[in-house]
Structure formats: structure tokens, C-alpha cells
Amino acid sequence: MRISELARRAGVPIGTVKYYLREGLLPPGELTAATQARYSEEHLARLRLVRALVGTARLSIAETRAVLAAVDDPATSAVDTIGGVYKALPDTAQGNQPDLAPARAHLSRWGWPVDTDAPALGYFARALDALGAAGFDTPDDLLDRYARAAAELAEQDVADLPTASTAETVRFVVIGTLLLEPVLLSLRRLAHEGASRRRFPREKD
């Protein structure tokens, strides 16, 4: 297909497609004339992935490039991809390294691996730091139920990963891990509104 059809099918402006091509997030098409290239279904799939990362997951171009590098690495595995993707994310990649001891103490209480070098450990530690800095007391039982919910979701997510082909596994990891985060947060916010309306009913409710 031509670039115009590629853009239309992905629901992306042509200018954006050209920008992704220039930035190397999308591989070049097959040249059919000096100024014309042809694109495949694989280009379309990649374009949709880039769109999801930049648009929904709100990654920068550099972060998207890092995630795609993890995805494209031929030596990759599902485990490495999860690590590579999370390492490329803004929340874990920037900021000062916080004190990891309180985070590790919680992991230990839950029987999770404490010696992990997972990028999410720093993210968790920074989240705890911020709660403390804001003067918010986080009792163990609060964190315990968040950990329990996270573990149940993650266990089933990983059990659902398709393994017929590495490419498919990796696509599921990237999309499933990143794009389900806004699903989880938006549902929690909706549930907060519902629960607080039940607890604090107003006249008009």
C-alpha cells in the first residue's frame, strides 16, 4: 500500500507517518519509484504500535525508540522484554535513585524477590518517598492489599501470554503491560467516584 493508505488505515496524519520514518521508529518502505514507496501489513502493525506508545502510553520519541529496541532485539525473550520495556519508561528511567531499603522491606514481607534489580523497584521506592514527603502515612495493610491486587492481576496477565511465536509474545508484553495501565487507573478512578457517592450521598443522588 502507499503511504496515504497506510496513514488512513492507522488513523494517523501522513505528516506524522513521515516523522516516524525520519526518526527511524518505522522502517522505510520498499521503493517502487524514485519518490514512491510501498508499505506492508507489517508496517501497519508497527505504526499502530508506535502510535499506542507515543499517543496512549505518552512515551517520548527517545523512550519509544528504547522500547522498540527491546522488542526488536533478536535475542529477546518475554522476560527480557518486560525488563527492557520497563527500563525504557520515563517513570523508572529518570529521577534520583531513592533509598531502596523501605521498598525491599515490603517485598520481603510479601515473599517477593528482594535482590531484584528490576527498574520497577526504583519506581516503587520513589512512590513510597513521595507519599512520605507529602506527609501521608502508608500503613502496611494498605500496601499489602495493593500488592495483593497487583500480584493477582500480573499472575493472570503472564499466564495469558501467547507463546506460539516470540514476536506475538513480545507484542502482547509491550501492549498488554503498557496499555492496560491506563485501563487499571481509569477503572480505579471510576470505582472511587462510585464508592464515594455511596459513602457520602448527596441530595440529588
Add this chain to the structure above:
Amino acid sequence: MRISELARRAGVPIGTVKYYLREGLLPPGELTAATQARYSEEHLARLRLVRALVGTARLSIAETRAVLAAVDDPATSAVDTIGGVYKALPDTAQGNQPDLAPARAHLSRWGWPVDTDAPALGYFARALDALGAAGFDTPDDLLDRYARAAAELAEQDVADLPTASTAETVRFVVIGTLLLEPVLLSLRRLAHEGASRRRFPREKD
């Protein structure tokens, strides 16, 4: 206390404190001389809240101002604050209005209020859109377990809200809703790494 002590106790550079003062995120101190002002414990609490919103929750100055306006509204209630805070968040405040029908269909299946105008509804609808655009199939049972987890967490969060004073309720709502989001996401990521290591063990593991 002087501005230097305020900054030190909040762990924020003095220049940043002055910036927040100029932007009106922090109320001015009580003038004790032409060029000197005194700050109270309330200033410190507010500064920590601003720091948490701008630093951890990654809100822009304008978004932080909108959240604080919801918090400071004397007519506010816990329910209104949750709505006001969520309305001010970037994820829900920007982007085209998506098709809400699929999102409402899911809420209906869960017995959640379908006629809600909660800002999180648009956020949820956009999250579903993005999954679809990325070619990711989201079967009902996947969304069902995310909804169940979100509802359980939210129900307990709201049950835990202190109600002795409105100010304290509101502070809990703002900090608890926003700052527990990174806790939830980071724990899910840690759990993903753990679950995938168990399912796909490597030699060195």
C-alpha cells in the same frame, strides 16, 4: 520560620519555593520586614502537597493549580473533590472525546452507574480505543478482572477516608488517589517481572 527553613524542611530548593509563590501555588508568608516573610506549618504542609503533585504525580503547574482550587473550595465535599481532582488531571482533561458507548457497555455489565459524567469515563474510553487501535484484543474476562481489582481497592480506600475534618478528608483524597497510582503501577510491574520469571525461567535464574 523563614523561607530557607521552609525549603530545607520540605527538601525543595529555595528557588523552587519562590517559583511556587510567584505562581500562587503557595500563599504568601506574613511580612515581618520589607524583604522578609514568615511561614507557618500550614505553608510547609501545602508545599509538600504541591511538591507531591508536581513531582510525583507529574502534574503541570496549571493542572496543580486546578487541583488546589478543587481542594480549597470551601463548598467542597469528598465526592466533589474526587471529581474535581480527576477533572484536573491531564489524562482526562485533554484529547478528543472518544466514543463512550463501549466503555458504558462494560460499566453496565459490572452494574456500575452507566449515566456517569465522571471524567474517568472518557479516560477509560480512550484506554479502550488505544488497545483497539494497537490491534490488541481485550476479551471481557480480562476487563472483568481489572474492574474487580479496581473496585476492591477503591471500596477500601473510600472506607478508610477520615471524616473528622473536611480538610483532612480532602487531603487524603488528593494524596491517596493520586500518589497511590504510582504505587499500584510499580507493584504491578514488579509482579509482572516475578510472574514472568516463574513462567519463563532462564539458566541463570
